[in-house]
Amino acid sequence: MRDGPVIEARGLNLVFETGDGPVHALKDVDLSVGRGDFVSFIGPSGCGKTTFLRVAADLEEPTGGTIAVNGVSPAEARRARAYGYVFQAAGLFPWRTIAGNVRLPLEIMGYARSEQAARVARVLEMVELAGFENRYPWQLSGGMQQRASIARALAFDADLLLMDEPFGALDEIVRDKLNEQLLALWARTGKTIAFVTHSIPEAVYLSTRIVVMSPRPGRVTDVIESPLPRERPLHIRESREFLEIAGRVRDGLRAGMGEEV
Amino acid sequence: MSARGMASRAAMSGGGGSAFPVAVVVLGILAIWYVAAVALNSAWALDQAGRDGVTLSARELVADTWSQERPRLPAPHQVAVELWNTTVAMPVTSKRSLIYHAWITLSATLAGFVLGTGLGILLAVGIVHDRTTNASVMPWVIASQTVPILAIAPMIIVVLASVGVAGLLPKALISMYLSFFPVVVGMVKGFRSPETMLLDQMRTWNASPAQTFWKLRWPAALPYLFASLKVAVAASLVGAIIGELPTGAVAGLGARMLTGSYYGQTVQIWSALMMASILAATLVGLIGLAERLTARAMGGRA
Numbered sequence: 346m347r348d349g350p351v352i353e354a355r356g357l358n359l360v361f362e363t364g365d366g367p368v369h370a371l372k373d374v375d376l377s378v379g380r381g382d383f384v385s386f387i388g389p390s391g392c393g394k395t396t397f398l399r400v401a402a403d404l405e406e407p408t409g410g411t412i413a414v415n416g417v418s419p420a421e422a423r424r425a426r427a428y429g430y431v432f433q434a435a436g437l438f439p440w441r442t443i444a445g446n447v448r449l450p451l452e453i454m455g456y457a458r459s460e461q462a463a464r465v466a467r468v469l470e471m472v473e474l475a476g477f478e479n480r481y482p483w484q485l486s487g488g489m490q491q492r493a494s495i496a497r498a499l500a501f502d503a504d505l506l507l508m509d510e511p512f513g514a515l516d517e518i519v520r521d522k523l524n525e526q527l528l529a530l531w532a533r534t535g536k537t538i539a540f541v542t543h544s545i546p547e548a549v550y551l552s553t554r555i556v557v558m559s560p561r562p563g564r565v566t567d568v569i570e571s572p573l574p575r576e577r578p579l580h581i582r583e584s585r586e587f588l589e590i591a592g593r594v595r596d597g598l599r600a601g602m603g604e605e606v
Numbered sequence: 607m608s609a610r611g612m613a614s615r616a617a618m619s620g621g622g623g624s625a626f627p628v629a630v631v632v633l634g635i636l637a638i639w640y641v642a643a644v645a646l647n648s649a650w651a652l653d654q655a656g657r658d659g660v661t662l663s664a665r666e667l668v669a670d671t672w673s674q675e676r677p678r679l680p681a682p683h684q685v686a687v688e689l690w691n692t693t694v695a696m697p698v699t700s701k702r703s704l705i706y707h708a709w710i711t712l713s714a715t716l717a718g719f720v721l722g723t724g725l726g727i728l729l730a731v732g733i734v735h736d737r738t739t740n741a742s743v744m745p746w747v748i749a750s751q752t753v754p755i756l757a758i759a760p761m762i763i764v765v766l767a768s769v770g771v772a773g774l775l776p777k778a779l780i781s782m783y784l785s786f787f788p789v790v791v792g793m794v795k796g797f798r799s800p801e802t803m804l805l806d807q808m809r810t811w812n813a814s815p816a817q818t819f820w821k822l823r824w825p826a827a828l829p830y831l832f833a834s835l836k837v838a839v840a841a842s843l844v845g846a847i848i849g850e851l852p853t854g855a856v857a858g859l860g861a862r863m864l865t866g867s868y869y870g871q872t873v874q875i876w877s878a879l880m881m882a883s884i885l886a887a888t889l890v891g892l893i894g895l896a897e898r899l900t901a902r903a904m905g906g907r908a
Contacts, residue, residue: 403809404806404809404810423809423810426812428810432803432806432807436803436804436807438804438821438822438825439904440904442905449811449821452821453813453817453821454811454812483905501811
């Protein structure tokens with residue numbers, strides 16, 4: 346099980362019944378995410394990239410096909426606390442300090458107090474928030490809040506990080522910095538990361554694989570293996586390989602949109 | 607003017623920075639009050655004067671309307687003097703001491719407030735967590751408040767008296783009947799206030815329902831709780847006073863109002879009303895203080 350894919354989807358379908366009729370959020374999605382991979386999901390709104398992540402996290406129930414996380418069902422994986430989920434907004438509890446927020450999943454999972462403190466200190470160090478333990482969320486910038494949210498997802502021993510547009514609300518400069526830090530963190534921890542984004546440069550810069558998706562119905566149109574080395578300085582984004590992959594992603598997105606654009 | 611009205615006014619003016627607008631409003635109310643006293647009491651004064659065969663100058667008329675023994679509307683200073691005489695200038699042990707009567711009413715108020723808050727929170731927990739409770743209890747909660755409390759209060763008192771329960775408890779129950787409602791409504795809203803994302807987050811950590819309640823729903827609901835408690839405590843006081851009316855109770859602010867109305871002692875009625883208002887304003891103020899302390903402990907910006 347340890348060597349198998351972390352996420353394995355076969356013929357996955359999800360249809361939401363809405364007032365305006367059924368919406369095909371995911372149609373026949375076949376996908377596997379290998380251990381230690383950094384996989385980005387990119388596509389326009391409504392292409393099912395977030396839905397796929399939510400299905401993997403057992404926050405949505407698929408209506409057809411199979412999906413396994415760590416070889417078991419998403420529900421079992423969730424109960425085993427197999428993944429950390431980072432949402433679009435930082436989602437920090439306003440009445441808890443930064444340390445209190447990071448400690449929350451540890452309290453819920455029943456870690457010993459001394460262990461909690463050690464882990465909180467370690468992950469806050471990792472996201473460069475040491476010294477902000479006793480601040481409240483509103484005292485931090487948006488980028489710092491999102492880093493705290495990532496620290497919270499790292500605090501317990503999940504090998505899989507599911508990140509749903511975590512930097513979508515941040516400005517370009519902060520986003521660059523956090524992208525760099527996220528890569529360093531990934532290299533350091535060896536975790537598997539599934540990352541949803543709207544941004545082509547972000548997807549290409551971060552990923553070992555890029556899954557291009559398109560809407561109505563939500564489906565996978567292209568999967569691109571990145572030839573970029575794992576070590577990626579920011580200026581790699583001016584290299585020819587980088588621009589080639591970005592071009593292929595853009596073509597994939599355009600083809601997926603069809604006549605709509 | 608009801609105790610509830612006075613309480614909410616006190617709550618609204620609390621925390622304001624400048625004393626000047628508050629003073630202006632108070633002076634305005636006093637002015638209207640004095641004018642109203644002249645208007646309402648002059649008929650009696652003129653009647654008396656006519657019977658005695660004297661004519662009153664305007665000045666004498668005004669002076670008379672502000673100093674009658676049983677005026678229709680006592681002037682503010684008459685109420686103030688009565689308040690002083692029955693509180694500061696009288697031992698608390700006296701049966702005429704307003705502090706003694708206020709304490710009787712306050713004890714029923716607090717008991718009813720605690721019961722009502724507890725009941726309100728329990729009902730809200732049930733309503734939020736269980737669909738059936740939501741569908742079956744909520745309509746009754748709302749229906750309960752459409753029944754005039756004045757009609758129900760005597761029945762509660764009589765029924766309880768027939769099974770030997772008298773004194774504080776029946777009054778506390780009436781007080782609870784009025785005060786649980788704002789707590790239910792506020793806490794249902796409060797427990798439902800966390801965003802879907804935060805609830806999803808708890809789910810990703812596989813949190814138990816109890817953990818989700820204590821670590822997310824409860825703290826998120828606290829601001830709603832304090833808002834509800836301010837309304838509930840004023841309602842509790844009204845309930846306790848109403849509970850004293852139909853029993854022919856001999857003690858309590860309600861009893862003071864009732865005996866006052868039997869004997870036409872308007873000054874006594876008004877001073878009991880004033881005392882009730884002061885009590886309500888104090889209780890609301892204390893809850894406001896608790897609210898600020900809690901907000902500070904929870905990392906509020908204030």
